Amino acid sequence: MAAPGLDINRWTQRAADAASSGERVLAFGMKTFADDHGTLTFDDVRSGITFLGIIGFIDPPRDEVASAIAQAHSASIDVKMITGDHAATALAIARQLDLALDPRALTGVEIEAMDDATLAANVRGTAVFARTSPEHKLRIVRALQSHGLTVAMTGDGVNDAPPLKQADVGVAMGIKGTAAAKEAAEMVLLDDNFASIVSAVREGRTVYDNIRKVITWEIPTNGGETLTVVLAIILGFALPMTATQILWINLVLSITLGLVLAFEPSEPGVMQRAPRRRDAPLLSPFLLWRVVIVSILLAIATLGIFFYTLDQGRGLEVARTMVVNMFVVGEIFYLFNVRYLHLTSFSWTGVLGTPLVLLSIAVLIALQLLFTFAPFMNRVFGSRPLTLVDGMMIIAVGATLMIVLELEKLLMRRLGWFSELRD
CATH class of the missing domain: 1.20.1110.10 (Calcium-transporting ATPase, transmembrane domain)
Structure with missing residues (x-):
């Protein structure tokens, strides 16, 4: 429930503006409970929250990533971003990296509404997939493979194991990657750097x-x-x-x-x-x-x-x-x-x-x-x-x-x- 006098549209627009600049946005609120309240549950925070404000922070891509993506494109390798971030944030980063001439995003909600045939028809023209779940990643990999493409997939979490296994070349992160991801992958990226993948393509x-x-x-x-x-x-x-x-x-x-x-x-x-x-x-x-x-x-x-x-x-x-x-x-x-x-x-x-x-x-x-x-x-x-x-x-x-x-x-x-x- 919104607090009295809170301009929802204004704060929503400010959050969208921050996201479109490539910032990840977090909203903060507070609620006071009695000392003897006991265990905090989800029902306790569904209402009565006092909005405090929002904060935006940037996790900028490494300097060498844009150059690596350009090399990949010159080698006829299509690069796609699959992230849990907001679509506006992901698109802003995609534009910074020149991921595509006019990057287009699909969200997890939109993917949910598509059957496999519809997803396959849209996946090649989409550069960014935002607010995705591990299930969405698996469907995206399969949709790309349905076009006869060779798909390489990067991942680090336990939930990334199925798409890593499904991909033609699963690449697990060596630093942040979990044991499950490394076990499911064909390759382990020791420095967690996308540019190393492009260097490996050149060497191969x-x-x-x-x-x-x-x-x-x-x-x-x-x-x-x-x-x-x-x-x-x-x-x-x-x-x-x-x-x-x-x-x-x-x-x-x-x-x-x-x-x-x-x-x-x-x-x-x-x-x-x-x-x-x-x-x-x-x-x-x-x-x-x-x-x-x-x-x-x-x-x-x-x-x-x-x-x-x-x-x-x-x-x-x-x-x-x-x-x-x-x-x-x-x-x-x-x-x-x-x-x-x-x-x-x-x-x-x-x-x-x-x-x-x-x-x-x-x-x-x-x-x-x-x-x-x-x-x-x-x-x-x-x-x-x-x-x-x-x-x-x-x-x-x-x-x-x-x-x-x-x-x-x-x-x-x-x-x-x-x-x-x-x-």
């Missing part, structure tokens, strides 16, 4: 890209070797490589170039790409095409070097040494090409690589010099010393291979044949 995309790079780089090595040997067997000419030389190629490439690709930094624009589909294969059509075309090009280059050396009458051992070095040099140039699957490698960053890349190439070159010129390696692997002209020719062929592959990448992008290369 980088790791995924690097796995694909290693596979895309590694398979053509074996593919080119296999194609070269198979052609030699079918056409009946001398094998361009011995078994021990093939083992040498696989060994030195794997411990140098193959290893360094796993630690590549993020590609430029990694957070400007849309998330991959759930059913997207690890080897996309573009990468499968890449495996085939690079295997063929490596086989053509090595066989060309092989027959050219034999035609000069320099002997089978020298020709095989040329082939081994051609494989290694070709894979070095292909490494620079495959470091950027989505962009051109013709840039200073692409050409210079990272310190780890340059170190691995230096180690590989040293090993190849031993393979080619060290007498004990000549005896073990049947290799022979080469001339400076031989080395320059091999490098020229390797550079040509990279140019061809860069032009192929540009052509595929211009034609739009593969979706992952489209702008």
Whole structure:
């Protein structure tokens, strides 16, 4: 019951004004009881309260959250706020964070009045869910999933366990989170910072890209070797490589170039790409095409070097040494090409690589010099010393291979044949 002379509309408007500024509003009142009143019940405070006033306080979002939300949006990740706060307060915070161009809110009361189909129709266009209960959170997650979306949900309380379990990726708070929430979640956020989730997305995309790079780089090595040997067997000419030389190629490439690709930094624009589909294969059509075309090009280059050396009458051992070095040099140039699957490698960053890349190439070159010129390696692997002209020719062929592959990448992008290369 309102106190005499109390202007309800005025105080309601002031509370709404404070909430619209992002403040959480609490109202205070008092009621006097006799000393022997005993236990205080809800019925005791349903009436007779003297209104004292309201207070507004702000729990501002962290400075890095707005930037993290912007990064999420650029990566085609939609961010929604589910809170128990007043809708006006939640909308004010949403505007501060640029959660949406024109954020719209649904309250728990409105969600209660919707069936599942109606909620599903409204959930994607809603950025803020206010005055919600744990049951509402569960329905919101299911409504988003009904559109085929991958949903990540954060929570910290015991009542958050069901929606955390329902979400594709449940993320529990590591500091404020309860044991029940952590048990139901797939991940625990140790610093309770939303920006860490966006950083994890960036790192996850980088790791995924690097796995694909290693596979895309590694398979053509074996593919080119296999194609070269198979052609030699079918056409009946001398094998361009011995078994021990093939083992040498696989060994030195794997411990140098193959290893360094796993630690590549993020590609430029990694957070400007849309998330991959759930059913997207690890080897996309573009990468499968890449495996085939690079295997063929490596086989053509090595066989060309092989027959050219034999035609000069320099002997089978020298020709095989040329082939081994051609494989290694070709894979070095292909490494620079495959470091950027989505962009051109013709840039200073692409050409210079990272310190780890340059170190691995230096180690590989040293090993190849031993393979080619060290007498004990000549005896073990049947290799022979080469001339400076031989080395320059091999490098020229390797550079040509990279140019061809860069032009192929540009052509595929211009034609739009593969979706992952489209702008």
